Amino acid sequence: xxxxxxxxxxxxxxxxxxxxxxxxxxxxxxxxxxxxxxxxxxxxxxxxxxxxxxxxxxxxxxxxxxxxxxxxxxxxxxxxxxxxxxxxxxxxxxxxxxxxxxxxxxxxxxxx
Amino acid sequence: xxxxxxxxxxxxxxxxxxxxxxxxxxxxxxxxxxxxxxxxxxxxxxxxxxxxxxxxxxxxxxxxxxxxxxxxxxxxxxxxxxxxxxxxxxxxxxxxxxxxxxxxxxxxxxxxxxxx
Numbered sequence: 001x002x003x004x005x006x007x008x009x010x011x012x013x014x015x016x017x018x019x020x021x022x023x024x025x026x027x028x029x030x031x032x033x034x035x036x037x038x039x040x041x042x043x044x045x046x047x048x049x050x051x052x053x054x055x056x057x058x059x060x061x062x063x064x065x066x067x068x069x070x071x072x073x074x075x076x077x078x079x080x081x082x083x084x085x086x087x088x089x090x091x092x093x094x095x096x097x098x099x100x101x102x103x104x105x106x107x108x109x110x111x112x
Numbered sequence: 113x114x115x116x117x118x119x120x121x122x123x124x125x126x127x128x129x130x131x132x133x134x135x136x137x138x139x140x141x142x143x144x145x146x147x148x149x150x151x152x153x154x155x156x157x158x159x160x161x162x163x164x165x166x167x168x169x170x171x172x173x174x175x176x177x178x179x180x181x182x183x184x185x186x187x188x189x190x191x192x193x194x195x196x197x198x199x200x201x202x203x204x205x206x207x208x209x210x211x212x213x214x215x216x217x218x219x220x221x222x223x224x225x226x227x228x
Binding site for chain 1: 147156157158159162171173174207212213214215216217218219220221
Protein backbone atom coordinates (compact mmCIF):
# COMPACT_ATOMS: atom_id res chain seq x y z
CA UNK A 1 0.00 0.00 0.00
CA UNK A 2 1.03 3.62 -0.52
CA UNK A 3 2.48 5.17 2.63
CA UNK A 4 1.75 8.83 3.34
CA UNK A 5 4.18 10.69 5.61
CA UNK A 6 3.33 14.12 7.02
CA UNK A 7 5.64 16.68 8.60
CA UNK A 8 5.53 18.22 11.06
CA UNK A 9 3.19 16.26 13.33
CA UNK A 10 2.36 19.35 15.33
CA UNK A 11 2.48 23.06 14.69
CA UNK A 12 1.86 26.08 16.92
CA UNK A 13 1.09 29.24 14.98
CA UNK A 14 0.49 32.87 15.88
CA UNK A 15 -2.78 34.19 14.42
CA UNK A 16 -2.16 36.06 11.19
CA UNK A 17 1.07 34.18 10.49
CA UNK A 18 1.51 31.61 7.71
CA UNK A 19 1.71 27.86 8.21
CA UNK A 20 2.85 25.02 6.00
CA UNK A 21 2.41 21.23 6.16
CA UNK A 22 4.22 18.71 3.99
CA UNK A 23 3.09 15.28 2.87
CA UNK A 24 5.15 12.75 0.98
CA UNK A 25 3.84 9.60 -0.67
CA UNK A 26 5.82 6.41 -1.18
CA UNK A 27 4.98 6.43 -4.89
CA UNK A 28 3.77 8.90 -7.46
CA UNK A 29 0.09 9.83 -7.22
CA UNK A 30 -0.19 10.84 -10.87
CA UNK A 31 -2.84 8.78 -12.63
CA UNK A 32 -2.69 7.89 -16.31
CA UNK A 33 -5.73 10.15 -16.81
CA UNK A 34 -3.55 13.13 -15.91
CA UNK A 35 -5.10 13.79 -12.49
CA UNK A 36 -3.23 13.53 -9.22
CA UNK A 37 -5.25 11.64 -6.65
CA UNK A 38 -4.10 13.57 -3.57
CA UNK A 39 -6.26 15.38 -1.00
CA UNK A 40 -6.09 17.49 2.17
CA UNK A 41 -8.63 17.31 4.99
CA UNK A 42 -9.15 19.27 8.19
CA UNK A 43 -10.71 17.68 11.26
CA UNK A 44 -11.72 20.31 13.76
CA UNK A 45 -12.11 19.20 17.40
CA UNK A 46 -15.18 17.02 17.82
CA UNK A 47 -16.06 17.21 14.13
CA UNK A 48 -15.76 14.85 11.15
CA UNK A 49 -13.06 15.55 8.58
CA UNK A 50 -13.87 18.06 5.86
CA UNK A 51 -12.33 18.23 2.41
CA UNK A 52 -10.11 21.27 1.84
CA UNK A 53 -8.10 20.51 -1.31
CA UNK A 54 -8.67 17.95 -4.05
CA UNK A 55 -6.31 16.76 -6.78
CA UNK A 56 -3.38 18.42 -5.02
CA UNK A 57 -4.19 22.05 -5.74
CA UNK A 58 -7.94 22.63 -6.13
CA UNK A 59 -9.81 24.31 -3.32
CA UNK A 60 -13.10 22.56 -2.50
CA UNK A 61 -16.35 24.51 -2.49
CA UNK A 62 -16.56 26.98 0.41
CA UNK A 63 -12.91 26.67 1.47
CA UNK A 64 -11.35 30.08 2.19
CA UNK A 65 -8.69 31.23 -0.25
CA UNK A 66 -6.09 31.46 2.54
CA UNK A 67 -5.75 27.68 2.03
CA UNK A 68 -3.69 26.53 -0.94
CA UNK A 69 -2.29 23.21 -2.06
CA UNK A 70 0.69 22.54 -4.27
CA UNK A 71 2.96 19.75 -5.35
CA UNK A 72 3.09 16.83 -7.74
CA UNK A 73 4.30 13.26 -7.96
CA UNK A 74 5.24 12.35 -4.41
CA UNK A 75 5.71 15.72 -2.66
CA UNK A 76 2.83 17.94 -1.60
CA UNK A 77 2.33 21.02 0.56
CA UNK A 78 -0.63 22.69 2.22
CA UNK A 79 -0.19 26.36 3.00
CA UNK A 80 -2.31 28.64 5.12
CA UNK A 81 -1.44 32.23 4.25
CA UNK A 82 -2.73 33.77 7.50
CA UNK A 83 -3.82 31.39 10.24
CA UNK A 84 -7.10 32.13 12.00
CA UNK A 85 -8.49 30.69 15.23
CA UNK A 86 -10.96 28.50 13.34
CA UNK A 87 -8.09 26.71 11.58
CA UNK A 88 -7.17 24.70 14.68
CA UNK A 89 -7.50 20.97 14.35
CA UNK A 90 -5.76 18.04 12.72
CA UNK A 91 -4.86 18.14 9.05
CA UNK A 92 -4.65 14.89 7.09
CA UNK A 93 -3.38 14.13 3.62
CA UNK A 94 -4.86 11.22 1.69
CA UNK A 95 -4.27 9.33 -1.53
CA UNK A 96 -6.87 7.44 -3.53
CA UNK A 97 -4.76 6.43 -6.51
CA UNK A 98 -4.61 2.85 -5.29
CA UNK A 99 -6.66 0.72 -2.98
CA UNK A 100 -6.54 0.93 -0.06
CA UNK A 101 -6.88 4.70 0.21
CA UNK A 102 -4.34 5.77 2.83
CA UNK A 103 -4.01 8.76 5.13
CA UNK A 104 -1.06 10.56 6.64
CA UNK A 105 -0.61 10.44 10.42
CA UNK A 106 -2.13 13.88 10.83
CA UNK A 107 -0.66 17.27 11.76
CA UNK A 108 -2.13 18.96 14.81
CA UNK A 109 -2.33 22.74 14.44
CA UNK A 110 -2.83 24.92 17.48
CA UNK A 111 -2.88 28.64 18.01
CA UNK A 112 -0.23 30.30 20.17
CA UNK B 113 -27.95 20.30 1.33
CA UNK B 114 -25.97 17.06 1.44
CA UNK B 115 -26.54 15.11 4.65
CA UNK B 116 -25.12 11.82 5.84
CA UNK B 117 -26.43 10.46 9.12
CA UNK B 118 -24.87 7.35 10.62
CA UNK B 119 -26.59 5.13 13.16
CA UNK B 120 -26.34 1.65 14.64
CA UNK B 121 -23.28 2.03 16.84
CA UNK B 122 -23.15 0.86 20.42
CA UNK B 123 -21.40 -1.38 22.92
CA UNK B 124 -20.91 -5.00 21.86
CA UNK B 125 -18.96 -7.92 23.29
CA UNK B 126 -15.97 -9.39 21.44
CA UNK B 127 -17.23 -11.78 18.78
CA UNK B 128 -20.50 -9.90 18.45
CA UNK B 129 -22.13 -8.20 15.47
CA UNK B 130 -23.57 -4.82 14.55
CA UNK B 131 -25.02 -3.25 11.43
CA UNK B 132 -24.24 0.38 10.81
CA UNK B 133 -26.44 2.52 8.58
CA UNK B 134 -25.77 5.80 6.80
CA UNK B 135 -28.86 7.66 5.61
CA UNK B 136 -28.09 9.93 2.68
CA UNK B 137 -30.06 12.96 1.50
CA UNK B 138 -29.61 16.10 -0.57
CA UNK B 139 -27.92 14.40 -3.53
CA UNK B 140 -28.49 11.65 -6.08
CA UNK B 141 -27.35 8.70 -3.96
CA UNK B 142 -26.98 6.23 -6.83
CA UNK B 143 -24.60 8.55 -8.67
CA UNK B 144 -21.80 8.29 -6.10
CA UNK B 145 -19.45 5.71 -4.70
CA UNK B 146 -19.43 5.61 -0.92
CA UNK B 147 -16.86 4.80 1.77
CA UNK B 148 -16.63 3.84 5.42
CA UNK B 149 -13.68 5.25 7.36
CA UNK B 150 -13.02 4.71 11.06
CA UNK B 151 -11.11 6.52 13.78
CA UNK B 152 -10.04 4.80 16.99
CA UNK B 153 -10.15 7.01 20.10
CA UNK B 154 -7.36 9.60 19.91
CA UNK B 155 -5.98 8.09 16.70
CA UNK B 156 -5.87 8.91 13.00
CA UNK B 157 -8.13 7.95 10.12
CA UNK B 158 -8.28 4.38 8.79
CA UNK B 159 -10.10 3.49 5.60
CA UNK B 160 -12.47 0.52 5.97
CA UNK B 161 -14.43 -0.12 2.77
CA UNK B 162 -15.74 1.33 -0.49
CA UNK B 163 -18.67 0.48 -2.75
CA UNK B 164 -19.29 1.60 -6.31
CA UNK B 165 -22.31 3.70 -7.24
CA UNK B 166 -23.94 0.66 -8.83
CA UNK B 167 -23.17 -1.46 -5.79
CA UNK B 168 -21.47 -4.15 -7.85
CA UNK B 169 -17.88 -3.43 -6.79
CA UNK B 170 -16.86 -3.63 -3.15
CA UNK B 171 -13.45 -3.49 -1.51
CA UNK B 172 -12.52 -3.90 2.13
CA UNK B 173 -9.39 -3.19 4.13
CA UNK B 174 -7.31 -6.26 4.95
CA UNK B 175 -7.91 -5.61 8.65
CA UNK B 176 -11.66 -6.21 8.23
CA UNK B 177 -11.83 -8.51 5.22
CA UNK B 178 -14.01 -11.54 5.87
CA UNK B 179 -15.58 -9.88 8.93
CA UNK B 180 -17.13 -6.63 7.64
CA UNK B 181 -19.33 -6.17 4.56
CA UNK B 182 -20.30 -2.94 2.85
CA UNK B 183 -23.61 -2.71 0.98
CA UNK B 184 -26.13 -0.14 -0.21
CA UNK B 185 -29.87 0.10 -0.82
CA UNK B 186 -30.64 2.67 -3.48
CA UNK B 187 -34.40 2.49 -2.84
CA UNK B 188 -33.72 3.67 0.74
CA UNK B 189 -30.78 5.99 -0.04
CA UNK B 190 -28.87 4.12 2.64
CA UNK B 191 -25.34 2.75 2.97
CA UNK B 192 -24.63 -0.12 5.34
CA UNK B 193 -21.69 -1.76 7.06
CA UNK B 194 -22.23 -5.19 8.58
CA UNK B 195 -19.70 -5.83 11.34
CA UNK B 196 -19.20 -9.45 12.44
CA UNK B 197 -16.67 -11.18 14.70
CA UNK B 198 -15.89 -7.87 16.36
CA UNK B 199 -12.61 -7.38 18.21
CA UNK B 200 -11.57 -4.81 20.81
CA UNK B 201 -9.34 -3.17 18.18
CA UNK B 202 -12.44 -2.42 16.08
CA UNK B 203 -13.47 0.16 18.70
CA UNK B 204 -13.77 3.43 16.81
CA UNK B 205 -16.02 6.12 15.44
CA UNK B 206 -17.23 4.93 12.04
CA UNK B 207 -17.84 7.59 9.39
CA UNK B 208 -19.56 7.21 6.05
CA UNK B 209 -18.33 9.49 3.28
CA UNK B 210 -19.63 10.47 -0.15
CA UNK B 211 -17.51 10.27 -3.28
CA UNK B 212 -15.30 7.71 -4.94
CA UNK B 213 -11.98 9.46 -5.46
CA UNK B 214 -12.28 12.32 -3.05
CA UNK B 215 -14.39 11.89 0.09
CA UNK B 216 -16.15 15.20 -0.28
CA UNK B 217 -18.67 14.95 2.54
CA UNK B 218 -18.56 12.99 5.79
CA UNK B 219 -21.25 12.16 8.30
CA UNK B 220 -20.91 12.90 12.03
CA UNK B 221 -20.00 9.29 12.77
CA UNK B 222 -21.30 6.54 15.04
CA UNK B 223 -19.28 5.07 17.90
CA UNK B 224 -18.69 1.33 18.10
CA UNK B 225 -17.22 0.03 21.37
CA UNK B 226 -16.13 -3.59 21.58
CA UNK B 227 -15.68 -4.59 25.19
CA UNK B 228 -16.57 -7.36 27.59
